[in-house]
Amino acid sequence: MNQSKLACLTIVVLCFVLSNSAFARNSSLPSPVTDSDFYEDSQPNPAKVELGKLLMFDKILSGNMNIACSTCHHGLTDTGDGLSLPVGEGGRGLGVVRDTGYGADEVYERVPRNAPPIFNLGAKEFQVLFHDGRVEVDARQPTGFASPAGNDLPEGLENVLAAQAMFPVTSGTEMAGQAGENPVADAAAVGNLAGPGGVWEQLADRLRAIPEYVALFVDAFDHISSANDITYVDAANAIAAFEAKAWRFDNSPFDRYLRGEKKAMSASAKKGMKLFYGSAGCSTCHSGKFQTDHDFHAIAMPQIGQGKGDGPTGYEDYGRERVTGVTSDRFKFRTPTLRNVSLTGPWGHAGAYDSLEAVIRHHFDSVNSLMNYDRSQVVLPYRQDLQAHDYYVLDSPALMNDIASANELRRVSLKNKKMKQLLDFINVLTDPSAIDIRHDVPRKVPSGLSLSN
Numbered sequence: 049m050n051q052s053k054l055a056c057l058t059i060v061v062l063c064f065v066l067s068n069s070a071f072a073r074n075s076s077l078p079s080p081v082t083d084s085d086f087y088e089d090s091q092p093n094p095a096k097v098e099l100g101k102l103l104m105f106d107k108i109l110s111g112n113m114n115i116a117c118s119t120c121h122h123g124l125t126d127t128g129d130g131l132s133l134p135v136g137e138g139g140r141g142l143g144v145v146r147d148t149g150y151g152a153d154e155v156y157e158r159v160p161r162n163a164p165p166i167f168n169l170g171a172k173e174f175q176v177l178f179h180d181g182r183v184e185v186d187a188r189q190p191t192g193f194a195s196p197a198g199n200d201l202p203e204g205l206e207n208v209l210a211a212q213a214m215f216p217v218t219s220g221t222e223m224a225g226q227a228g229e230n231p232v233a234d235a236a237a238v239g240n241l242a243g244p245g246g247v248w249e250q251l252a253d254r255l256r257a258i259p260e261y262v263a264l265f266v267d268a269f270d271h272i273s274s275a276n277d278i279t280y281v282d283a284a285n286a287i288a289a290f291e292a293k294a295w296r297f298d299n300s301p302f303d304r305y306l307r308g309e310k311k312a313m314s315a316s317a318k319k320g321m322k323l324f325y326g327s328a329g330c331s332t333c334h335s336g337k338f339q340t341d342h343d344f345h346a347i348a349m350p351q352i353g354q355g356k357g358d359g360p361t362g363y364e365d366y367g368r369e370r371v372t373g374v375t376s377d378r379f380k381f382r383t384p385t386l387r388n389v390s391l392t393g394p395w396g397h398a399g400a401y402d403s404l405e406a407v408i409r410h411h412f413d414s415v416n417s418l419m420n421y422d423r424s425q426v427v428l429p430y431r432q433d434l435q436a437h438d439y440y441v442l443d444s445p446a447l448m449n450d451i452a453s454a455n456e457l458r459r460v461s462l463k464n465k466k467m468k469q470l471l472d473f474i475n476v477l478t479d480p481s482a483i484d485i486r487h488d489v490p491r492k493v494p495s496g497l498s499l500s501n
Contacts, residue, residue: 076325093289096268096285099265100291102490103117104287105118106497108258111224111225118489119139119146119501121166123486124486127166128162129143130393131428132398132400132426133352133398136219136223137224138155139429142501148434157437161397162399165391166295167297167385167392169291174208174209176342180381191203193205200242201242231250235250257275260494262274268282294488295485297479298387300476302321302477303479305476313473319466323462323466338385341383342383346379348410348455353398353438355441379451390475400425406425414455418451418455
């Protein structure tokens with residue numbers, strides 16, 4: 049090879065090396081996930097994890113004893129429920145075949161927001177939970193957490209995931225039931241959560257009355273020696289331990305790539321990664337090890353259902369503003385982690401999108417996507433009286449314009465080839481071992497209640 053050709057080849061190779069090293073330096077690729085990123089950075093107490101697993105699937109924690117935490121966060125439905133909006137207390141069935149019940153026990157309203165998945169929430173960086181962030185770590189609070197319960201939140205909660213587990217049991221729509229149906233519902237209806245005869249005390253009393261649970265609590269916690277020592281805080285800590293241990297998934301192809309296995313991702317996925325951390329702008333919000341900035345953004349997501357009852361019509365969901373009281377936070381919702389995202393549809397705070405590609409495309413032309421939303425993507429059991437509420441916002445030009453006007457996202461033009469590459473990358477954020485988690489479902493629970501819904 050002559051010197052001229054050799055010089056040209058050297059320049060080409062040097063440019064390739066420099067361009068790739070520059071990408072590695074400037075793309076803000078996260079460092080690999082390690083054990084130290086999680087609350088349980090050593091082997092968690094197996095007894096506490098097993099107790100949490102049983103509590104997660106036991107209907108004993110619901111007012112009418114007809115629904116469990118797992119109904120909306122099940123191992124068979126990828127820690128969610130597969131619906132746009134959950135069907136809570138009074139419904140029948142599991143996942144996309146769940147209906148709204150019948151007779152006197154039928155559902156009177158849908159749960160207003162999509163059931164968020166629980167993958168990797170045992171990571172320490174998750175300090176804020178729920179779509180609006182209403183439960184979060186806050187050192188200024190006596191318990192260490194800000195929450196809807198305020199000073200009524202008991203002490204002793206081990207992390208924010210445990211603090212979150214305190215609240216679904218207090219919601220009439222989700223687990224408690226309606227006033228007049230049971231004592232737990234009656235306490236919830238008047239806001240008695242932590243007082244004598246409150247929701248949490250009643251549920252603890254139920255657990256204290258079951259000998260098998262007493263033995264499990266004694267085995268799981270050093271401070272518990274008898275039934276009298278059991279509190280609902282202990283139950284929440286156990287549920288959080290199960291969720292953190294069982295539903296930790298950090299061995300996706302992307303994880304393996306970050307750990308040095310350069311062939312873990314396809315060439316197309318690598319190109320999608322460069323788009324994600326580059327010109328497509330995805331990492332502006334979906335940053336860090338778990339692809340979330342843990343902040344709140346208004347991205348013109350379609351509102352399905354009645355929302356949280358905000359606004360003059362009572363059909364809006366003001367999102368983060370409900371927590372902060374700041375008008376500029378209206379229609380902002382927490383940036384979700386993208387880990388295992390290919391498994392966690394429907395997507396959006398109201399479950400508006402049933403296609404991963406559709407929700408990604410929404411981000412690149414959000415206002416247009418909102419205004420031309422395809423309602424066939426809604427995944428809800430039909431009932432005429434409820435359906436009258438489901439599309440109220442979508443049918444109101446004024447309310448749609450309000451959501452559109454708060455949008456923060458810039459329009460990005462992305463050709464179909466690049467969209468496919470981006471989708472290929474987002475799909476490799478899913479850990480293959482999360483595809484089948486049937487083993488996380490117990491065969492029976494200490495209450496003796498049925499596991500079927």
